[in-house]
Amino acid sequence: MAAHENGPDTRQVLERELRYHEELYSGFAQKHFARPAVRALRRNMVRRILRQTRVHRSARVLSIGCGIGDTELLLAPHAGHVTCLDLSPAAIRQGRADAESQGIRNVEFVEGTSATVAGQKFDAVIAIFFLHHLPDPALERFPKELEDLLQPRGSFYSLDPSVDRLSGKVGRLLVPKLMESYQTDDERELHPDRTAELFRPVFPKVRRDFYDFGSSPMAGLFPGWAAGYHLTRWADNAILTIPPLRRMGSNFEIIAHKS
Numbered sequence: 001m002a003a004h005e006n007g008p009d010t011r012q013v014l015e016r017e018l019r020y021h022e023e024l025y026s027g028f029a030q031k032h033f034a035r036p037a038v039r040a041l042r043r044n045m046v047r048r049i050l051r052q053t054r055v056h057r058s059a060r061v062l063s064i065g066c067g068i069g070d071t072e073l074l075l076a077p078h079a080g081h082v083t084c085l086d087l088s089p090a091a092i093r094q095g096r097a098d099a100e101s102q103g104i105r106n107v108e109f110v111e112g113t114s115a116t117v118a119g120q121k122f123d124a125v126i127a128i129f130f131l132h133h134l135p136d137p138a139l140e141r142f143p144k145e146l147e148d149l150l151q152p153r154g155s156f157y158s159l160d161p162s163v164d165r166l167s168g169k170v171g172r173l174l175v176p177k178l179m180e181s182y183q184t185d186d187e188r189e190l191h192p193d194r195t196a197e198l199f200r201p202v203f204p205k206v207r208r209d210f211y212d213f214g215s216s217p218m219a220g221l222f223p224g225w226a227a228g229y230h231l232t233r234w235a236d237n238a239i240l241t242i243p244p245l246r247r248m249g250s251n252f253e254i255i256a257h258k259s
Contacts, residue, residue: 013135017187025068025090033070035223040230044075045159048211049126052255055079059123062149064114069095069107075126076107077137084109085117092227114145114195121151127158131195131254133187139195144203147258156203156256159211163189167217168249186245192252205257210249213239217250 006188031040055061058080067083068091076082084095084107093132095109110116125146131139146156161168166188197207215233239245 008029013111013138014087017133021067021088025088028128029068029091030094036226037219038223039227040071041219042071042074044215044233045128046078048253049157049183051076052209052253053124053126053157054153054257055124055155058122060151062117062122062125063104063119064125064127065096065133066109066128069098069109071108071128072096073102073104074111076104079124080106083117083120085112085114087111089145091148092250095134105186108179110123114149117149121154122149123151123154125149125156126156127156128160129161129251131158132160132190140198143199143256146256147202147207150258154258156199156254158254159196159251160254161189162210162249162252163191164248165189165250167214171217190252192226194246195252196254197215199254203256203258205259207253207255209253209255210240210246211253212236212253214251234248 030068033042049055055075055078057078061072061075061079061082063069063075063082064083066072066086067088068083072082072084072095084092086109089111090110092109095107099105099107099109121250131142134142151155154246191210192210196206201207213236215229215236218232219229229250242251
């Protein structure tokens with residue numbers, strides 16, 4: 001969880017988000033993210049990032065809102081260097097410990113906001129389940145801040161929950177308390193097309209796509225059942241070819257290229 005601090009409303013949101021994530025990353029996240037279905041989900045995310053961006057073996061990558069870095073550590077073998085940025089000290093400590101225990105040397109964990117890495121340039125920036133934590137003013141500023149972080153041919157990839165997702169509507173109806181446990185009071189679902197429009201004045205190439213329909217919720221509900229995730233992911237690939245159902249996908253992507 002990381003954001004650019006600017007304005008009293010944003011600071012208040014950051015303080016609430018930080019309190020929540022410090023608790024999340026002090027025990028639950030490490031155990032939950034290590035479960036087989038969640039690991040399978042993260043590996044799928046990495047494959048998707050590699051397909052959708054210009055990450056290559058010598059690329060410098062920035063991950064904003066990295067958490068404990070479970071996705072980033074899987075991405076590291078495919079990049080030159082990965083900078084993992086988050087506001088949560090607990091997340092950064094865990095990420096550093098995991099990188100050391102796994103012998104991954106091309107990953108750096110940094111506690112702070114996007115301002116912390118101002119002046120640096122990256123070939124790719126990723127933001128996994130990050131934008132939906134930002135208050136509207138911060139989200140509107142983000143594309144311009146992002147432009148300053150990217151190399152001339154740099155690319156951006158984000159993944160966030162869609163306001164139209166069927167899984168969210170069903171979850172709130174059937175298991176409302178479980179749904180609440182997976183989110184803070186400040187985060188929300190985003191409108192895919194409106195979010196993409198925020199990037200178009202800054203980036204010449206912007207595309208919105210849908211990542212999944214039921215596989216991410218499956219991993220959250222049954223984190224120990226890897227076979228269930230793979231089966232649902234296979235079904236997702238078919239469902240997402242059907243336009244009316246595609247619009248009800250769980251999570252959407254923004255892919256932007258600087259040139």
